[in-house]
Amino acid sequence: MASTKTGAQGGRRRPTVADVAREAGVSVATAGRALGDYGRVGDALRDQVRAAAARLDYSPNGVARSMRSGGTRTIGFVGVDISNPYFATAMRGICDVARKEGYEAILANSDDRLDIERAAVKVLLEKQIEGIVVAPNAVIDVGHLQRAQELGVPVVLLDRHSGVLDADSVVIDNEAAAREAVSHLLRLGHRRIGMLLCVDPSESPELLRRAGTGRLEVHGAARPSIDRIRGYVAAMDQYGAPTAAELIRYTVVGEAAHLEREAEALLDLPEPPTAVFAADNVATQGLFTAVRGRGLGIPDDISMVGFDDLDWTTLVDPPLTVVAQSPMDMGRIAAERLFARIKGDDSPGERIILPTELIVRSSAAGRDAVHTV
Amino acid sequence: MASTKTGAQGGRRRPTVADVAREAGVSVATAGRALGDYGRVGDALRDQVRAAAARLDYSPNGVARSMRSGGTRTIGFVGVDISNPYFATAMRGICDVARKEGYEAILANSDDRLDIERAAVKVLLEKQIEGIVVAPNAVIDVGHLQRAQELGVPVVLLDRHSGVLDADSVVIDNEAAAREAVSHLLRLGHRRIGMLLCVDPSESPELLRRAGTGRLEVHGAARPSIDRIRGYVAAMDQYGAPTAAELIRYTVVGEAAHLEREAEALLDLPEPPTAVFAADNVATQGLFTAVRGRGLGIPDDISMVGFDDLDWTTLVDPPLTVVAQSPMDMGRIAAERLFARIKGDDSPGERIILPTELIVRSSAAGRDAVHTV
DNA sequence: CCCCCTTGTGAGAACGTTCTCTCGGAGTGA
């Protein structure tokens, strides 16, 4: 005997305000007022209606309410990949703020693909969400986000900034963060410094090559990967260390295996780097694994600085020197900006830059002068 | 001059089917049919309507659609904490399946608090979601979940099973997994084996103590923590190793600092254990940190087996022997069950047990016979 | 030639809530 409760069929018709009104012996209008706390209702009738509602186990229909009053009390978050701790933590921050405001959050993963992001935004708009936090894949091709704004749905950018879109963005100063990390290595005496990172698929190798040689100009300061390369180049230039295309290795997101191969390619260079800057958390893990696989000692054989202060960076031996940021704060602040917009703030889009911190631990050490080129 | 697009005010009225109909010079009914692909429309008029819709940049109002047709094409996931990689990965699995089905997912964090979970379920029901995946805090006090089922909203349990609720659940065999882990240590010759874990706040110490001595009887095989303790006790008994309350240390979730203290207490015992089983990923990290902090060698001074095969467990030295499960599969399978229910399957609730695997690496080693008690 | 069936279209109801409008009655001040 199959339970009728387990599946979907068994849904008894849910009581409506009309049912409650009938039960309480009042009009629909009065029942609505008593339940919804609007308008004026007499105390006696209010209690009567409330009792009837309790008796019927009445629960309001949010869809109908949204239909009538326009607000869905729902926001959307379009992240790259929730299984990445960075976005998971950001989502946590967003949810916390949303809950405080009495909102819920719908999650969508874009996998760093613009078409998926576009489709997700479209669906979210159809669902009449009241705002979107998005980690955008493209910083120029933002028509779908502009459309959201035109429809009155505020957009807040997380992790990436767009020079084209007039929206709030919550970011870190990627260039400065990378510069600080690389400068740290340079000050320790390293001159031949490699860089390892993930880029998103839309990034052309050509673009990256130009970035690597410092001759990149992207409209309105763009995506983290490019900015971090810029910071790397700037630091190298400042200390008079030669840069070379062969020193910057990358792979597209989602292909961690390739990344490890790139790391190995770096180590196999005829003249291998004495230190490597891993510019994101995936690269940090890939580099660490590759170095370990080669049986190289950190920092004795090679120094490294990673990105993102994930739990494990203090668990490994040696604990890693990393650039730390706070995705939880990012999510929280992005959501706070979003709710300010939802409440009516229409000041020009603001670029909020959250601090990063170079946490010096033990994976980067000084280089003897004799070894320096 | 503030942009009117950034904030919320600037929302121009969105075009409706009526607007499209007027633009195309047809009736609302015909426009609706042409846009919604239902009923019969002439080819000429269909194109005419589509063109008009494109001209107006029409996008359907999902709330109105849901209102009329009942379905919101939205499901909910009530997890404990999305910033925990376990739930983040599960959420990823859920989202993937949902997307394939043309659904979106709303996320709520319960922080392992029953009141928050209850409130979340209530809100989700008001929002008329079509199904819920939940990692429930309580396995007996499930009235809110039963209510969902009665309203025709299917519920699938993730990570935990309830003997009371007739719902699908996707779990691992926690007792067997723990038994396997502890047996591994026992076979290596260890006899004095500690256990470290997190429990949720609703778990009384009294209950735990009884679990520790193997005299626990919980209605319908309950929560992971209890089951894992049971598995520990079973293995110890099987090998004739004495158990003792002092060997099982725990803390409530969300208090990682306390956890490390408990780990240290374990190490400071007059007669310290020669091996420890950390029964969840937080405990694994806490134990590893504490052992490291004491300058003890793994596995020379103390052996350990962890739980959950997080990335970092292969990055540390030595790589950790762990019990691995697949939260991604869990999420995916839970969502698949949910959609089967949504589509009408009303067979009795099924308990799906996913396999776990003891991944033997290098954190547990043999114990010389002479040292054995 | 008429009837019936098919096809294409329009009018209007329905979903469940909120909100505006109206109205009766009670209370108050002149």
Added chain:
DNA sequence: TCACTCCGAGAGAACGTTCTCACAAGGGGG
């Protein structure tokens, strides 16, 4: 006592979509 205000209550519209029903035109078969 009358006019006015204020409060509580009900009737009904509105939100935007889908869906049922009715109807008109056209074609084919008897």
